[in-house]
Amino acid sequence: MKSHKAVVKVMSHTREHESIAPLVEDLLRRLGEDPKRDGLARTPERVDQAMRFLTSGYRADIQKLLNGALYEVKYDEMVVVRDIEFFSLCEHHMLPFYGKVHVAYLPQKKVIGLSKIPRIVDVFARRLQIQERMTQQIAQTIQETVQPLGVGVICEAKHFCMMMRGVEKQHSGAMTSAMLGAFRDRKDTRDEFLALVNKSNGF
Numbered sequence: 430m431k432s433h434k435a436v437v438k439v440m441s442h443t444r445e446h447e448s449i450a451p452l453v454e455d456l457l458r459r460l461g462e463d464p465k466r467d468g469l470a471r472t473p474e475r476v477d478q479a480m481r482f483l484t485s486g487y488r489a490d491i492q493k494l495l496n497g498a499l500y501e502v503k504y505d506e507m508v509v510v511r512d513i514e515f516f517s518l519c520e521h522h523m524l525p526f527y528g529k530v531h532v533a534y535l536p537q538k539k540v541i542g543l544s545k546i547p548r549i550v551d552v553f554a555r556r557l558q559i560q561e562r563m564t565q566q567i568a569q570t571i572q573e574t575v576q577p578l579g580v581g582v583i584c585e586a587k588h589f590c591m592m593m594r595g596v597e598k599q600h601s602g603a604m605t606s607a608m609l610g611a612f613r614d615r616k617d618t619r620d621e622f623l624a625l626v627n628k629s630n631g632f
């Protein structure tokens with residue numbers, strides 16, 4: 430897969446701030462519901478708020494997020510952050526997909542604060558996504574900002590669009606990976622990462 434630029438604005442700017450509440454009200458009506466009944470009266474507003482949050486990754490500023498969190502060190506062993514939970518929305522159905530991301534990199538002079546890695550995952554998860562692109566974007570962003578010898582990202586996820594509709598395969602998961610630099614070129618590096626990830630209890 431060719432690299433995607435990490436911080437791409439994909440939304441049109443013009444209508445980005447308009448409330449989607451009226452659309453949700455119309456959606457409820459078209460689904461045969463009564464948007465005025467008690468339980469639904471405030472639903473359009475809630476959906477507006479929820480969707481803003483679930484797509485807040487579009488408005489995140491990676492540079493600002495990582496500000497001051499890069500440290501010069503001599504450490505040159507693999508850094509692994511395993512089992513990072515994420516929740517995203519598939520862009521084909523706007524239904525959730527969720528799971529875990531495992532991230533590793535091989536430092537070269539610089540490391541990044543460990544707590545920043547889950548934050549990077551959130552930036553790309555909180556958008557309309559496909560799992561493959563999200564995995565690639567996380568790897569690419571770490572490669573560009575930390576400039577390590579290589580980055581490996583593995584993502585395991587379950588997709589509601591598969592579980593609730595269509596094939597209705599409740600237990601099927603999808604796995605994607607992105608390997609850059611040493612993780613792509615060196616089998617021993619890749620194997621070390623995979624061994625560390627496989628020690629996890631599974632998903």
Ligand SMILES: [Zn+2]
Binds near residue numbers: 520521523588591
């Ligand atoms: Zn889907």
